[in-house]
Amino acid sequence: MSRDYDLAHLHPVVRDKVVSLTKKFEQESLPFRLCEGFRSPERQHHLFGQSRTRPGPRVTNADAWSSFHQYGVACDFVLFIDGKWSWNDKGKYKKYWTRLHVLAKEVGLKPLSWELPHLQLESISLNELKQGKYPAGGDESWADNLSDAISNWTLSPAPPMPSGGFQRPPLPDTATEDSPSLSSSISSISSQYRVTARNGLYMRAGPSTHFNVVSTLAANQLLQVTHKRDDWYQVDLEGDGLADGYCHSGYLVAND
Numbered sequence: 001m002s003r004d005y006d007l008a009h010l011h012p013v014v015r016d017k018v019v020s021l022t023k024k025f026e027q028e029s030l031p032f033r034l035c036e037g038f039r040s041p042e043r044q045h046h047l048f049g050q051s052r053t054r055p056g057p058r059v060t061n062a063d064a065w066s067s068f069h070q071y072g073v074a075c076d077f078v079l080f081i082d083g084k085w086s087w088n089d090k091g092k093y094k095k096y097w098t099r100l101h102v103l104a105k106e107v108g109l110k111p112l113s114w115e116l117p118h119l120q121l122e123s124i125s126l127n128e129l130k131q132g133k134y135p136a137g138g139d140e141s142w143a144d145n146l147s148d149a150i151s152n153w154t155l156s157p158a159p160p161m162p163s164g165g166f167q168r169p170p171l172p173d174t175a176t177e178d179s180p181s182l183s184s185s186i187s188s189i190s191s192q193y194r195v196t197a198r199n200g201l202y203m204r205a206g207p208s209t210h211f212n213v214v215s216t217l218a219a220n221q222l223l224q225v226t227h228k229r230d231d232w233y234q235v236d237l238e239g240d241g242l243a244d245g246y247c248h249s250g251y252l253v254a255n256d
Contacts, residue, residue, distance in 0.1 A: 077119065193225045225252065
């Protein structure tokens with residue numbers, strides 16, 4: 001039950017807002033990173049049990065399917081300083097959290113005053129989500145992940161399955177009205193590239209160092225580049241047209 005920070009598991013509307021928010025962090029040099037996006041009902045139930053059915057401090061008041069995380073429409077951003085996660089909200093760090101909430105509102109994410117890292121989609125209610133009234137614009141990667149979570153859950157009633165014709169767009173290249181500048185910085189590519197970093201190259205969950213590292217690619221490893229966003233390449237390791245993550249373009253060269 002580890003943390004899930006895969007952007008593909010977030011609803012596309014939230015996914016785009018996360019990318020927009022991360023760009024704002026870069027512009028203001030704010031040390032926030034995406035710590036968790038989708039959260040399985042099993043993990044939510046486990047966290048809910050802390051201080052109730054097992055020892056430890058209380059960390060949430062929401063049981064399974066009572067958090068926006070289970071529906072892929074919430075995310076947690078946490079300070080990442082000197083290579084470590086930090087929830088410190090005292091002294092000089094207090095202004096960082098205040099600014100996080102201001103910027104979150106600008107992109108359409110609602111912060112919670114009692115849970116500083118948590119941001120959720122503001123245009124829908126938990127009751128609607130429990131009834132299966134999911135935001136419009138869902139895609140296959142979000143729907144498949146949510147469907148798996150619903151079908152595997154057996155401890156209590158689960159929400160209805162998402163339905164509809166979903167398509168899998170490149171991750172996370174769909175811009176919204178909250179991030180109009182992103183569309184102009186995206187270009188399609190379909191070429192094989194080679195890793196030139198001697199000690200290997202980090203592949204991240206999104207197009208920024210603020211996103212978590214999901215894998216390390218070996219020197220001279222070949223991969224397919226599908227899209228370019230500013231200085232970052234979206235890469236496909238399997239050659240099946242689906243995105244695996246992002247790498248900085250400075251360490252990739254076309255394999256002519």
